[in-house]
Each structure stands twice: as C-alpha cells, then as structure tokens.
Amino acid sequence: MSTGPGQGWPDRAGETPDDQQPDPGPGETAAEAAPSGHANWGSTTSGTAENVGYVPTGGPAAAPAARRPNQGESELVREALKDAKVSHETSAAAPKSKPGGADRDWPRPARCRVVTIANQKGGVGKTTSSVNLAASLAMHGAQVLVVDLDPQGNASTALGVDHHADVPSIYDVLIEDVPLADIVVPAPEIPNLFCAPATLNLAGAEIELVSKVARESRLQRALDAYDKDKFDYVLIDCPPSLGLLTVNALVGGDELLIPIQCEYYALEGLGQLIRTVDLVRSHLNPTLNVSTILLTMYDARTRLAAQVAEDVRNHFGDVVLNTVIPRSVRVSEAPSYGQSVMTYDPGSSGALAYSEAASEIAHRNGEAT
Numbered sequence: 260m261s262t263g264p265g266q267g268w269p270d271r272a273g274e275t276p277d278d279q280q281p282d283p284g285p286g287e288t289a290a291e292a293a294p295s296g297h298a299n300w301g302s303t304t305s306g307t308a309e310n311v312g313y314v315p316t317g318g319p320a321a322a323p324a325a326r327r328p329n330q331g332e333s334e335l336v337r338e339a340l341k342d343a344k345v346s347h348e349t350s351a352a353a354p355k356s357k358p359g360g361a362d363r364d365w366p367r368p369a370r371c372r373v374v375t376i377a378n379q380k381g382g383v384g385k386t387t388s389s390v391n392l393a394a395s396l397a398m399h400g401a402q403v404l405v406v407d408l409d410p411q412g413n414a415s416t417a418l419g420v421d422h423h424a425d426v427p428s429i430y431d432v433l434i435e436d437v438p439l440a441d442i443v444v445p446a447p448e449i450p451n452l453f454c455a456p457a458t459l460n461l462a463g464a465e466i467e468l469v470s471k472v473a474r475e476s477r478l479q480r481a482l483d484a485y486d487k488d489k490f491d492y493v494l495i496d497c498p499p500s501l502g503l504l505t506v507n508a509l510v511g512g513d514e515l516l517i518p519i520q521c522e523y524y525a526l527e528g529l530g531q532l533i534r535t536v537d538l539v540r541s542h543l544n545p546t547l548n549v550s551t552i553l554l555t556m557y558d559a560r561t562r563l564a565a566q567v568a569e570d571v572r573n574h575f576g577d578v579v580l581n582t583v584i585p586r587s588v589r590v591s592e593a594p595s596y597g598q599s600v601m602t603y604d605p606g607s608s609g610a611l612a613y614s615e616a617a618s619e620i621a622h623r624n625g626e627a628t
C-alpha cells in the first residue's frame with residue numbers, strides 16, 4: 260500500500276500561479292503587500308516567494324519590515340504568553356531505517372507518534388492542519404490515522420469519510436467502549452490514510468463523559484488497546500474548547516501541535532491552553548510534549564501577521580515550524596469536495612506549504628535521535 264516517491268506530491272517546478280492573495284485592502288500599500296526581507300523566504304527551489312506565499316524563516320533579522328506594535332498589541336501578546344512554558348525536548352522516537360527505500364528522505368518514526376492538534380480558539384486551522392498534514396505524510400508513504408474528535412465532523416468531511424448519525428464513530432469508542440478498530444475507515448482519496456470519524460452524537464459526549472470511569476483517559480485507553488503501531492502517525496483533531504474531549508486528546512497524545520492563526524485575537528487564550536497542558540502533564544500524562552507550533556492563515560499583506568509571527572517565534576523559539584501556512588483560497592475550497600488541498604490542488608501555495616510543514620515534522624522526528 261505504499262506510495263512511490265512523489266506520488267501526488269507537489270512539484271515545485273510545475274507550480275501554478277497562486278490562487279489567493281487578494282488585492283491589498285484599504286490602507287495597505289503595494290509596498291506593504293510585498294515587504295522587504297525576502298532573502299530567507301521558505302526553502303523553495305523554484306517559483307517566487309511571492310507566489311508561494313511563505314514568510315521569512317530566519318527570525319527577526321529576516322522578518323519583513325514591520326509596523327511597531329501599538330501598546331495594546333504588545334501587552335496582549337505579553338499577557339497571552341506570560342506564563343506559557345514550553346518544553347523544547349522531544350518525545351520523538353528513532354526513525355525507522357529505510358535505506359534505499361522509496362521514502363528515504365522522509366524518516367518514519369520507529370513507533371507511532373500520536374500528535375494532538377489543539378487550540379481552544381475556534382477557526383485557527385486545527386482541522387485544516389490535521390487533514391493536510393496527515394495527507395502529506397500519507398502521500399510520502401507513512402501510515403496515518405486521523406482521529407476526528409470534534410462533533411462538527413469537519414475532518415471526516417474533508418477526508419471524504421461518511422459521518423452521518425448512524426456511522427460507527429469515535430463517540431461509540433469513548434462512550435460505549437467500542438474498539439477503535441471497529442470504527443476506523445480508509446480515506447477514499449489517499450492510500451495509507453485512515454480516519455476515525457466523528458458524528459453529531461459526539462456533541463453529547465462532553466456531558467456523558469462526566470459520569471464515566473476514567474473520563475479523561477478513555478481515548479488513551481482506546482489507543483492503547485488498538486494496534487496503533489501499525490500507524491506511523493495518529494493525528495487527533497480537537498474541538499474548539501478545553502473540555503473533556505480536548506483533555507482526552509491531551510491525555511492520549513505524545514505531542515501537542517498548536518496551530519496559531521497569524522492575527523491579533525489568535526493569541527488570546529494561548530496562556531490558558533499551555534496552563535491546561537501543564538495540568539494534564541502533572542496529573543495525567545507526564546510525557547506530553549508541546550512539540551510543534553504552526554503559524555496558519557498568514558496574510559503577507561498585513562504587518563500585524565508578521566508581527567504576531569515574530570512574537571510567537573521570539574517566545575517559543577524552534578518549537579515553531581519554519582514553514583508558515585499562507586491564506587489560500589484553494590485550502591478553504593478543498594473540504595467542500597471532500598478532499599485535502601494536497602489532492603484538490605497540489606500546486607497551490609497552501610498545498611506546498613502544508614507539504615513543507617509535514618516534511619519538517621517528519622524530519623524533526625529524525626533529527627531528535
């Protein structure tokens with residue numbers, strides 16, 4: 260079931276002109292829309308930085324000339340990050356050695372990496388990142404399971420997986436003790452990619468879990484009982500809350516990936532999320548590691564986006580992926596076709612960026628050993 264190198268993989272040389280980047284809005288000049296400091300824009304080998312839409316990766320020195328934040332902005336960022344502590348260690352395991360294998364440039368972990376994708380802020384790109392990172396990894400031969408832990412079922416939709424009310428789902432696993440193996444289905448578009456779907460029933464689970472034994476650890480138990488080591492990655496897409504569903508995902512995960520939207524309010528609540536992680540770590544899952552922060556929906560026309568990205572990098576350091584996901588119309592269109600952007604438009608800036616981000620995640624795993 261393994262895929263060949265580059266199957267369905269975006270080819271930069273064949274990159275199509277980008278799909279997004281609307282005209283600069285009122286008050287944004289053309290100069291602002293194309294900031295200086297492009298020298299370190301993503302590691303593209305062809306195509307222009309502008310149409311790829313990456314942001315500088317070299318830290319403050321490489322950042323576009325940015326408007327100084329006003330007092331309120333700096334304070335909000337400081338407040339959001341005040342108590343945030345992030346471990347820079349990694350729990351990643353040694354890569355599987357595949358000398359001469361088709362995926363030799365993409366280390367696969369020796370044991371399954373369970374990555375929880377969470378941020379209680381809504382609409383920051385949790386689902387989009389879960390689906391597209393999973394698709395990218397699977398397209399490079401990794402075996403990947405997406406656990407949809409959001410009653411909205413957006414990840415199931417985006418993967419083209421049926422999730423009407425009668426479908427066996429993650430609700431049955433959490434509430435009825437149904438084995439995960441009974442609900443996992445293949446994603447139709449991409450080999451090696453699987454989904455544990457969510458249905459609307461899951462909306463009641465927050466309440467129903469309260470009276471259950473080991474209510475915070477039910478997903479962890481289900482994952483432990485499942486032969487998850489046949490997967491290289493399990494990505495858990497969380498709902499926009501810090502309720503029991505998200506706590507289950509934090510307890511069940513080895514790593515936390517936090518998507519942060521490059522806009523002002525996106526930083527609100529980040530401190531609260533990190534404090535929740537610290538609580539989970541001290542009581543329920545001591546090995547949970549905030550391994551990755553992914554900056555999403557970056558709008559290169561706004562100086563605020565660059566400022567937010569720079570502040571997050573300054574605070575969190577190399578936990579933040581170098582790759583930044585640009586705003587891209589193709590990314591937002593893909594789910595309505597039951598697809599990831601990786602298959603919907605592999606040459607789009609969003610697909611290229613998610614490929615780069617997935618590659619970083621896979622290679623960081625390799626580097627950790």
Ligand SMILES: Nc1ncnc2c1ncn2[C@@H]1O[C@H](COP(=O)(O)OP(=O)(O)OP(=O)(O)O)[C@@H](O)[C@H]1O
Binds near residue numbers: 385409556584585590
């Ligand atoms: N890079 C992007 N470019 C353009 N649109 C995007 C991008 N990433 C996400 N979107 C769109 O933004 C919206 C929110 O994204 P998404 O559903 O992934 O966020 P979320 O954090 O999972 O939301 P929720 O908290 O409701 O679960 C969606 O309509 C999605 O299509």
Ligand SMILES: [Mg+2]
Binds near residue numbers: 385413497498
């Ligand atoms: Mg979502």
